[in-house]
Amino acid sequence: MKLGLGLYRHMLVQENFKFAKQAGATHIIAHLTDYFAKEARLPGTTNAGWGVATGDRDIWSRGSLQKLKDSVNEHGLILEGLENFDPAHWHDVLLGGPKRDEQLEFLKQVIRDMGAVGIPVMGYNFSIAGVWGWRQGPFARGEAESVGLIGSELDVNSPIPNGTIWNMEYDKNAPEGFLDPVSHEALWANLQYFLEALVPVAEEVGVTLAAHPDDPPLPTLRGHARLVHQPRYYDELFNIVPSSSNRAELCIGSVAEMTEGNIYEDVDRWSKKNKIGYIHLRNVKGKVPNYHEVFIDEGDVDIGRIFKILKANGFDGVLIPDHTPQMSCNAPWHAGMAFALGYMKGVMSQI
Numbered sequence: 497m498k499l500g501l502g503l504y505r506h507m508l509v510q511e512n513f514k515f516a517k518q519a520g521a522t523h524i525i526a527h528l529t530d531y532f533a534k535e536a537r538l539p540g541t542t543n544a545g546w547g548v549a550t551g552d553r554d555i556w557s558r559g560s561l562q563k564l565k566d567s568v569n570e571h572g573l574i575l576e577g578l579e580n581f582d583p584a585h586w587h588d589v590l591l592g593g594p595k596r597d598e599q600l601e602f603l604k605q606v607i608r609d610m611g612a613v614g615i616p617v618m619g620y621n622f623s624i625a626g627v628w629g630w631r632q633g634p635f636a637r638g639e640a641e642s643v644g645l646i647g648s649e650l651d652v653n654s655p656i657p658n659g660t661i662w663n664m665e666y667d668k669n670a671p672e673g674f675l676d677p678v679s680h681e682a683l684w685a686n687l688q689y690f691l692e693a694l695v696p697v698a699e700e701v702g703v704t705l706a707a708h709p710d711d712p713p714l715p716t717l718r719g720h721a722r723l724v725h726q727p728r729y730y731d732e733l734f735n736i737v738p739s740s741s742n743r744a745e746l747c748i749g750s751v752a753e754m755t756e757g758n759i760y761e762d763v764d765r766w767s768k769k770n771k772i773g774y775i776h777l778r779n780v781k782g783k784v785p786n787y788h789e790v791f792i793d794e795g796d797v798d799i800g801r802i803f804k805i806l807k808a809n810g811f812d813g814v815l816i817p818d819h820t821p822q823m824s825c826n827a828p829w830h831a832g833m834a835f836a837l838g839y840m841k842g843v844m845s846q847i
């Protein structure tokens with residue numbers, strides 16, 4: 497098992513590569529879509545959204561990917577994967593819209609370029625509403641700022657404006673009005689279309705597609721169906737296009753928030769079948785619709801037990817801390833990450 501750090505686009509700089517190395521990480525997961533621009537903070541705590549999806553293609557080009565990989569390597573680290581497509585590049589893939597095939601061609605090219613450069617994993621979140629509905633508050637130990645879901649405050653039917661998907665605006669000229677709700681059946685058909693198009697390309701070039709579960713894992717959000725909102729839907733996702741390139745970006749916190757299943761049995765089953773691309777690790781208290789994200793050592797999940805199961809099943813991929821509570825100091829994000837990385841490194845050395 498390997499320890500990694502996820503970095504948002506504006507954080508893909510030398511200083512943070514050094515920080516990752518200093519905290520004991522060996523691998524980097526890079527976000528190329530520019531949400532939370534210029535600020536390392538807790539994402540999505542207002543309904544204002546995650547910003548504008550620019551549709552910038554240059555940063556996804558083979559040359560840019562090679563440059564990014566080289567700068568990660570120069571710091572003694574390995575670029576394990578990219579996380580999240582740009583909503584402007586695949587909104588009609590998610591919605592089953594008219595630009596779907598054209599957008600899939602671009603995504604195929606990204607996968608081919610990742611294969612050529614040697615970036616083994618592409619994490620994605622097949623979601624229309626995206627991460628939405630959280631509230632921020634002093635929910636973690638010592639009143640550390642964190643996020644949570646508070647069912648009584650949540651309007652699950654708040655509609656999504658046209659030109660917005662995955663909590664980002666991709667078309668500022670979209671007509672007034674709201675997206676037509678996408679049903680469970682339509683969402684799964686769109687996923688199947690996506691996987692049938694991309695998995696063969698990914699297989700050919702040695703890249704793994706890794707699906708993030710729904711965060712928050714509610715059955716519907718903003719009127720739209722959710723995909724992996726219970727553990728059994730991961731099994732369905734693996735089965736609709738069986739392949740070693742069709743795996744999970746397994747978010748332990750999101751799965752722990754689901755109302756069905758048993759996280760230890762689920763992780764055991766998925767790791768035995770080698771269906772885990774890489775892991776987001778965080779801890780949580782509660783389940784949907786009421787939970788709080790907390791420090792890695794204080795929630796409902798026995799993190800040591802998760803590591804033991806992964807080790808027993810020979811998981812040799814990367815684990816990164818997911819979002820963490822913000823610590824009271826001048827570098828709240830970095831302190832939270834350093835704490836989580838140190839904890840994970842300690843547990844890994846003891847199992």
Ligand SMILES: [Mn+2]
Pocket residue numbers: 708711747750776818
């Ligand atoms: Mn996650």
